[in-house]
């Protein structure tokens with residue numbers, strides 16, 4: 046996938062696992078989100094109640110198949126072995142995870158995304174071979190229990206001003222009401238968890254976010 050294709054894929058990036066789906070079947074929630082127009086998917090089975098072992102692998106396989114059917118890139122969070130086992134299109138790792146350079150070596154050809162909270166982390170991740178950066182938290186987040194301090198879209202704008210040209214996606218507390226500011230700050234897309242996965246109507250929530258992100262990118 047070229048950097049240009051990756052930028053387009055990052056426009057509306059849903060990140061989810063069973064703990065984020067408000068008790069609903071994550072497969073049904075993802076199918077609805079895909080119908081609503083999400084452009085990339087991250088399987089992040091983490092936090093209280095997360096599946097482990099065979100159940101985790103089975104859910105990952107079902108979500109992978111859904112994305113395959115829709116031609117949407119499927120990324121696995123943290124677990125490189127699971128990403129390889131599921132034939133994922135990529136992996137997303139945090140600063141505390143296996144260094145991007147090791148991951149790059151083990152996953153030749155896969156998309157490698159890395160979380161970055163500041164310029165130094167962004168530069169080291171890109172030097173290690175990251176294909177895109179997840180920058181946040183943009184706003185107060187309901188999902189990540191150990192989130193770093195909220196930096197807002199300004200934090201992402203600072204990275205662009207400092208010369209970071211790589212594909213960037215903002216994450217943390219993003220919904221249809223505040224997504225535009227993240228893209229206007231220079232992000233290629235918005236990564237969304239609860240605003241879609243916990244929505245009463247995930248398809249409608251994804252469609253509203255898809256319109257919001259397309260409108261800003263179209264206007265830039």
Ligand SMILES: C=C1C=NC(C(F)(F)F)=NC1=N
Nearest residue numbers: 122158160178179214216236
């Ligand atoms: C901790 C994370 C930070 N950023 C991202 C994403 F936005 F998708 F790149 N995903 C994560 N799991």
